[in-house]
Amino acid sequence: MDHSFIHHPEKWEQMLAVLIAAITVIIVILNGYGLMFGITNVLPHLFYIPIILTAYFFPRRGTLFAIAVSAIYCGMTYVFNPIIPGDLLSAGGRVIIFILIAVVVSFLTTRLRESEEKYRLLADYTYDWEYWIGSDESILYTTPSCERITGYTAGEFYADRNLINTIIHPDDKDALGHHMSHFFVPRNAESLDFRIICRDGSVRWIGHICLPLHNAKGEFIGRRVSNRDITGRKQAEDEYRETSRRLAEMIDFLPDPTMIIDRSGVVVSWNRAMEQMSGIPASVILGRGKPSYTTWISNHTGPILIDYVLCGDTEGIKTAYSNVHFDGNTVRTEADITHVNGTRLSLWISATPLIDESGEVSGAIESVRDVSDIKRxxxxxxxxxxxxxxxxxxxxxxxxxxxxxxxxxxxxxxxxxxxxxxxxxxxxxxxxxxxxxxxxxxxxxxxxxxxxxxxxxxxxxxxxxxxxxxxxxxxxxxxxxxxxxxxxxxxxxxxITGRKLAEEALRLANRKLNLLSGITRHDIRNQLLALEAYLEISKESLEDPVQTAKFVAREEKIAETIAHQITFTKDYEDLGVNTPQWQNVNTVIRRVVARLPMRTIRIDEAAPDLEMYADPLLEKVFYNLIDNALRYGGEKMSALRMTSREENGALVIALEDDGNGISAEDKKQLFNKGFGKHTGLGLYLSREILAITGITITETGIPGTGARFEIMVPKGVYRFTG
The missing domain is CATH 3.30.450.20 (PAS domain)
Incomplete structure (x- = not known):
């Protein structure tokens, strides 16, 4: 069957024109012959054939053709029967019918052609490969898209009814053969996916679906088939399956117990680590919902983290878990549970919702880690x-x-x-x-x-x-x-600050003791030589009592000096013997005042928390200073005042009175050994005691307004304990 004639009549225009012209000529000859013999009733009806054919196949020319045929017929009638008015009138009626038939057929054909064109365009320009296979297994119609999908033209499928079976992939022939075995039995729509080998040798997947066709009488006349190129979808499915397989393997071999549930809460993944921790095989738990996946947790009946994450219950998470961290959609927390076997477990838990392509939650995944050993x-x-x-x-x-x-x-x-x-x-x-x-x-x-x-x-x-x-x-x-x-x-x-200070103080004290011992021995030896001399002279002046008395007085003075020097050595022998120590200045002053006749003289103490690092004989220093003030301050002295100030990194402690003061001449020798109105050793000893820890003393008072002794204490040798 040549389908090109039905769907492409323009190829046959010339043949049809010649055929219609030949038929028209024959009918004209027959009608001329009939008119010669007076036959005017039957033969004119033969003109309907070329008129209808022309109006159908050439609708735009059908009316003109009918007018031309009518003119020829009227001319023939007039030529052969000019004197018969009835024949001319009958011919005019036939002409009107000829033209009406041509007009009607041309109009209907035009409408039909327009309708056919719409359906042809709709069919020929479908993206999928559509075709109509008859009950005799022949292809009655196929869309041009067959060439895009298979590489073969529609004409090739019309010419070779077995071409479809030829391009089927060998591995899919049995499946398609089974499908085709009941293809022509009137049934509902059936579908099948199979592969074809295209003209260029490439392999494509076809999504095949067919529907039964019935005519107006309900008779089965074949099936309408739609074939869609689903190669891309199949590749995507293969990639998805491969990705899913790899993902499943990855999840299954994760070291942390992991589970996945779908949007309905049904377990779809339960890896090996989860099997080992829970003691529940995947084959038992897969396909089941809660609370089946929490039965391994002792005394637990409520939702767990994955349930809260699935339904997006943030507040529920915060209520159920005290230590929660949100990182985007992922929730991390800690929990201590008891296994049904009685084992206590400390877990780190993380859960994340699974989002599909449409942005909807399709499930959730939870992973736990046993950190019991880490916690221990x-x-x-x-x-x-x-x-x-x-x-x-x-x-x-x-x-x-x-x-x-x-x-x-x-x-x-x-x-x-x-x-x-x-x-x-x-x-x-x-x-x-x-x-x-x-x-x-x-x-x-x-x-x-x-x-x-x-x-x-x-x-x-x-x-x-x-x-x-x-x-x-x-x-x-x-x-x-x-x-x-x-x-x-x-x-x-x-x-070792104290030890270093003590070592230095001891070294200095030993040096001073050695020096002072030598000086003292020398002084006593000189006094003894003088005493010996006066004794010899006294022997010679025994007869002169007055002179002898003078010598005896001088001898007593020498003896007193020697006694003072021996007493001084008693005080000095303790210098540097004991380790220096921190001493509160006010406490030392109070002990001194308690031993001296203060009369009505007031004393103002220094800062209560001031301490000095000094030899234990520090008390002797303040005793000598206050004793001298009481001895030589005079009647007008009424008070002693002690102050302190920090200056150039050191501390200056001032002890001043409001008495007579010390003359400028005496200031020069004030701390020399032997200078003074008493023993001449007190201030000298005071200076030596202070010097053990690097402390110095000077007199800075103004004569006539009172004495003022300033004690300079270097940094590190004083402190405030308050």
Whole structure:
């Protein structure tokens, strides 16, 4: 069957025109022949054939053709029967009918052609491959899109009814054969996916669906088939299946127990780790909903994190879990549970909703991690750190630990107290953040020496605290390497400031004692020589009582001087014997005042929290100063006043009275040994006692207005304890 004639009649226009012309000529000849014999009733009806054919196949020319045929017929009638009026009238009626038939057929054909054109355009321009297969298995119609999908034209499918079976992929022939075995039995729509081999050798997937066709009588006349190229979809499905398979394998082999539920709460994934933790095989739990996936948790009946995440119940999460972190859609928390076997578990839990392409929640995934061992280790570590803190905080000496970058990582309370900085301020900082650069440079150098040599190091250093007080310290440092290979410096400090001061005071005291002992021996020897001389002279003047009395008086004076020198050595022998110590100045003053006849003289004390680091004979110093004021201040003296002020990094303690004062001439020799109206040794001894710890004393009063002694105490030898 040549389908091109039905669907493409323009190819046959010339043949049809010739055929219609031939038929018309024959009918004209027959009617001419009939008119010659007077036959005018039957033969004219034959003109309907060419008129109808022309109006159908050439609707735009049908009416003109009918008019032409009518003119020919009328002419023939007039020629052959001019004298018969009835024949001419009958011919005119036929002409009108000819023209009406042509007009009607042309109009209907035009409408039919327009309708056919619409359906043809609709069919020929469908994207899918559509065709109509008859009950005899022949293709009655196919859309041109068959060429886009298969590479074969519609004409090739019309010409070869077996072409469809030829291009089927060998692996799909059996499935298609089974489908075709009942293809021509009137049934409902049926579908099948199969592959074809295109003209260029490529393989494409076809989504095939067919519907039964019936005519007006209800007779089965074939099936309408729609074939769609679903290669892209199949590739996407294959990729999705492969991705899903890989994802399923990844989830199954995740070390953390993991489960997935769909939007209805049904378990769709339950990996091996979850099987091991819960004791429930995946084959038992898959396809089941809650509470089946919580039955392994003892005494738990409510929702778990994945349930809250699935329904987006943020408030419920915050209510059910105390320690929750939200990171976008992911929720992380911790929980302690009891397994049905009685085991206590500490878990880290994270859950995330699964979002599909449309943005809707399609399920949720939850992953848990058993951190019970980590929690036990953390508890043990906390206990160990607490124990270590207790131990190191019990130490009286400051202790510190530094990391490889020389930053403090651990400190005891003694270090914080000694440095004057809080633990929070010190941790994570280095020496350069708190101490003088010259001090920090030494600390850093000694740290590096330990890191480099791996040997213990001990060094005497200067250490300035937050109050600006400089201490002399002995620091012992050693290297500690943990199991991770990290290196740390462990150091312990011993404050040797007092010891250093005592050593210096002792050295100075010994030097002064040696010097003073030599001077004292020399003075006593001179006095003894003088005494011996006067004794010899006295022997010679025994006969002169007056002269002898004078010599005896001088001898007594020498003996008194020797006695004072011996008494002075008694006081001086205690100088530097005992270690210097911190002494409250006001306390010392009160002890002195209690031993002296103060009469009505008032004394104003210094700052109550002032302490000096001095020889224990400090009390002797203030005794001598106040005793001298009482002896030589005169009747007008009414008060003694003690003040203090810091000046140029030192402390000046002033003790002044409102008495007679000291003359300018006496000031020059005031602290010399032997100068004075009494023994001449008190102020000299006071100066020596103070000098043991580096303290000096001067007299700065104005003669006639009172004496004023200023004691200059260097930094580090005084402090305020308040």
């Amino acid at each position: 280790i953390q508890r043990a570590l906390r206990e160990s750190n607490a124990y270590l803190d207790t131990v190191i905080n019990t130490l009286a000496d400051p202790l510190f630990i530094k990391d490889r970058s020389h930053c403090f990582v651990k400190l005891n309370n003694a270090f914080c107290h000694f440095s004057g900085h809080t633990r929070e301020d010190l941790l994570g900082k280095s020496d350069y953040d708190f101490f003088k650069k010259e001090e920090a440079d030494i600390f850093w150098e000694k740290d590096e020496e330990v890191f480099r040599t791996r040997r213990e190091n001990e060094n005497e250093e200067c250490f300035t605290d937050s109050q600006g007080n400089t201490h002399t310290i002995s620091t012992k440092k050693s290297l500690y390497i943990n199991t991770a290979g990290e290196e740390f410096i462990v150091g312990i400090i011993r404050d």
